[in-house]
Amino acid sequence: MATPHEPKQDRSRATRQRLLEATIDCLAETGWAAATVAVVAERAGVSRGAAQHHFPTREDLITAALEYMFETRMDQAKADALAVSEVAEGVARTEAVVAGLVESYTSPLFKAALQVWTHAAADPVLRERIVPMEARFGRISHRMAIEALGVDDTDPVTHHLVQATLDLARGLGLADVLTDDSLRRKEIVQQWAATLHMALTAPR
Amino acid sequence: MATPHEPKQDRSRATRQRLLEATIDCLAETGWAAATVAVVAERAGVSRGAAQHHFPTREDLITAALEYMFETRMDQAKADALAVSEVAEGVARTEAVVAGLVESYTSPLFKAALQVWTHAAADPVLRERIVPMEARFGRISHRMAIEALGVDDTDPVTHHLVQATLDLARGLGLADVLTDDSLRRKEIVQQWAATLHMALTAPR
Numbered sequence: 001m002a003t004p005h006e007p008k009q010d011r012s013r014a015t016r017q018r019l020l021e022a023t024i025d026c027l028a029e030t031g032w033a034a035a036t037v038a039v040v041a042e043r044a045g046v047s048r049g050a051a052q053h054h055f056p057t058r059e060d061l062i063t064a065a066l067e068y069m070f071e072t073r074m075d076q077a078k079a080d081a082l083a084v085s086e087v088a089e090g091v092a093r094t095e096a097v098v099a100g101l102v103e104s105y106t107s108p109l110f111k112a113a114l115q116v117w118t119h120a121a122a123d124p125v126l127r128e129r130i131v132p133m134e135a136r137f138g139r140i141s142h143r144m145a146i147e148a149l150g151v152d153d154t155d156p157v158t159h160h161l162v163q164a165t166l167d168l169a170r171g172l173g174l175a176d177v178l179t180d181d182s183l184r185r186k187e188i189v190q191q192w193a194a195t196l197h198m199a200l201t202a203p204r
Numbered sequence: 205m206a207t208p209h210e211p212k213q214d215r216s217r218a219t220r221q222r223l224l225e226a227t228i229d230c231l232a233e234t235g236w237a238a239a240t241v242a243v244v245a246e247r248a249g250v251s252r253g254a255a256q257h258h259f260p261t262r263e264d265l266i267t268a269a270l271e272y273m274f275e276t277r278m279d280q281a282k283a284d285a286l287a288v289s290e291v292a293e294g295v296a297r298t299e300a301v302v303a304g305l306v307e308s309y310t311s312p313l314f315k316a317a318l319q320v321w322t323h324a325a326a327d328p329v330l331r332e333r334i335v336p337m338e339a340r341f342g343r344i345s346h347r348m349a350i351e352a353l354g355v356d357d358t359d360p361v362t363h364h365l366v367q368a369t370l371d372l373a374r375g376l377g378l379a380d381v382l383t384d385d386s387l388r389r390k391e392i393v394q395q396w397a398a399t400l401h402m403a404l405t406a407p408r
């Protein structure tokens with residue numbers, strides 16, 4: 001929180017972050033329609049004027065929140081990758097990477113992003129803003145999965161199976177939106193990790 | 205279209221179907237917010253009174269449309285399964301089944317359903333109505349995939365890999381919402397089908 005001794009720039013950064021986190025909470029809990037600058041500002045405990053100083057339009061707020069969601073997810077992925085590197089090699093590592101990936105798609109961040117993607121499907125202006133961001137997110141997510149698995153992306157089988165794993169994770173995220181799908185998901189993750197590991201390590 | 209010689213019951217059924225198809229088009233093209241009974245009625249060329257006779261509330265219209273989407277998808281899946289049965293056995297059959305499944309998740313029906321699911325995530329009343337429907341759809345989709353592949357669902361590896369294939373299809377559907385993802389998807393489907401086929405036919 002702001003204090004009289006805190007430099008102005010730090011206060012501004014903290015306000016911005018509170019607004020972005022409130023946007024994610026609003027989107028994940030109450031959906032697209034409720035996530036307006038006014039509602040988000042109130043939730044963040046920020047005046048509407050201050051919120052509009054940071055984000056003049058709703059699109060500015062939403063796209064900045066999407067960027068923030070991705071950065072948060074990537075920080076988490078880096079921490080996961082570090083934890084995975086302490087796990088023994090082999091199928092245990094593959095399973096830890098797949099489980100970490102899939103969990104990131106069932107977080108409130110995914111549920112918030114889903115609200116944005118779904119709205120953007122029918123809103124060409126928003127879509128045009130987020131498509132280049134999503135393409136960049138996709139490339140970075142793929143590279144991080146490759147590094148965490150410790151595999152060679154120049155092999156086309158490896159490349160496509162890692163892509164498929166990210167698509168599977170997205171599908172499992174979507175299956176968790178209306179009900180708690182965690183028990184079924186756990187079994188799918190175990191089976192896919194075993195199948196993926198065998199396919200990645202098969203002689204070619 | 206209605207004619208003076210058409211029985212009243214048939215006209216009523218045709219009106220209902222026009223309303224449901226217009227609902228799907230509205231959802232897929234203009235998103236959740238625009239798919240109201242009034243807008244749908246206008247698009248279907250049906251009076252608002254007649255629309256409200258069929259569907260007293262928006263929830264009635266949306267849930268009926270979701271049911272209709274599923275029935276349409278299942279009719280398509282049955283036609284696909286028949287076509288697949290003419291394909292040679294082996295990996296060609298597996299690839300045809302996976303490709304058919306994945307394509308069903310990139311249709312306008314999926315894009316319309318995504319609007320409903322995403323809205324229901326933040327709307328407990330709608331969610332309560334569609335969760336039992338989705339559970340039933342999931343069971344039937346799984347059973348149809350098992351039949352099309354001609355595999356034994358009592359084997360747990362088979363069961364989980366077919367579930368994973370449906371989750372992958374859902375994830376690929378979501379990846380196609382903002383941009384045309386068909387080129388990348390084609391490569392993923394081929395690789396997944398090859399890996400799935402090897403895993404399904406591996407000695408256990």
